[in-house]
Amino acid sequence: MITGIKGTRFRRAAAVAVTTGAMLATGALTTTQAQAAATPSIAAKGGYVMNNATGTSLYTKAADTRRSTGSTTKIMTALVVLKQSNLNLDSKVTVQKAYSDYIVENNWASNAKLIVGDKVTVRQLLYGLMLPSGCDAAYALADKFGSGSTRSARVKSFIGKMNTTAKSLGLKNTHFDSFDGIGKGANYSTPRDLTKLASAAMKNSTFRTVVKTKKYTAKTTTKSGGTRTMAPWENTNPLLSSYTGAIGVKTGSGPEAGYCLVFAATRNGKTVIGTVLSSTNGTTRKSDATKLLNYGFSK
Numbered sequence: 001m002i003t004g005i006k007g008t009r010f011r012r013a014a015a016v017a018v019t020t021g022a023m024l025a026t027g028a029l030t031t032t033q034a035q036a037a038a039t040p041s042i043a044a045k046g047g048y049v050m051n052n053a054t055g056t057s058l059y060t061k062a063a064d065t066r067r068s069t070g071s072t073t074k075i076m077t078a079l080v081v082l083k084q085s086n087l088n089l090d091s092k093v094t095v096q097k098a099y100s101d102y103i104v105e106n107n108w109a110s111n112a113k114l115i116v117g118d119k120v121t122v123r124q125l126l127y128g129l130m131l132p133s134g135c136d137a138a139y140a141l142a143d144k145f146g147s148g149s150t151r152s153a154r155v156k157s158f159i160g161k162m163n164t165t166a167k168s169l170g171l172k173n174t175h176f177d178s179f180d181g182i183g184k185g186a187n188y189s190t191p192r193d194l195t196k197l198a199s200a201a202m203k204n205s206t207f208r209t210v211v212k213t214k215k216y217t218a219k220t221t222t223k224s225g226g227t228r229t230m231a232p233w234e235n236t237n238p239l240l241s242s243y244t245g246a247i248g249v250k251t252g253s254g255p256e257a258g259y260c261l262v263f264a265a266t267r268n269g270k271t272v273i274g275t276v277l278s279s280t281n282g283t284t285r286k287s288d289a290t291k292l293l294n295y296g297f298s299k
Helices: 002-037 070-082 097-105 122-130 135-145 151-168 191-201 205-211 282-298
Strands: 046-051 057-061 092-094 119-121 219-221 227-229 246-254 258-267 270-279
Touching: 046 191, 046 282, 057 191, 057 270, 057 282, 070 122, 070 135, 070 151, 070 191, 070 205, 070 246, 070 258, 092 122, 092 135, 097 135, 119 122, 122 135, 122 205, 135 151, 191 246, 191 258, 191 270, 205 246, 258 282, 270 282
Parallel strands: none
Antiparallel strands: 046 057, 046 270, 092 119, 119 219, 219 227, 246 258, 258 270
């Protein structure tokens, strides 16, 4: 009898242990699932993510707070160029000394190392604009596609086109005072607006091709008519090499802007697109974007 009672107690204890273990296992699974779906914490001061196909918001953090955008501005620079009627991507632009002087005057701003006197195609300038974030390429495009009899007039006209395009896209919290993000106090946007801008730009096949390219080597025409093979331009977007399905879009940084990234990725037919503004450094910017993409795909 005593043996029977001990055996019964043992079986009951074992049953309780198994049940408890199952509950703990279930609880751990539930916790893991809850953590996977939990809203991420990011270092960036602003962030926004949306489903690119539906426009549905998936994440917001100060999404409508205006901030300096750094070189994410160049998304609009590219879009204005690509929206030109009868655009010939193979038309050539001669690199002016003013473009290289501008780089020096702005503390050696990011550039494509364009050579004065070389002839570069519009297509090549778009790669120089979006991969190494060339402010010289941005200047060349503004000079080419602005209207006016002087360079300053053409640049002013081009920036006007940027603002007109922003208005046409319904970007109410966006304004540009530069063609490249080196602003003069009135160059700003928001995570939501920049995401909508990128979504509009990604509808253009040339833009999509450029921003997903990791490396591009341009062959320009020299003053003497020869061919110059430029040093390869490498894309500053770290997600292209680290995030499965990444398809763009553009980095930005600066003393006022902090570290910014407009990003997009496609997995299983779903495209998630978003923006982080004013993150703390390059590593954190990448981490912030990765967290938001993961969260966007989990929604």
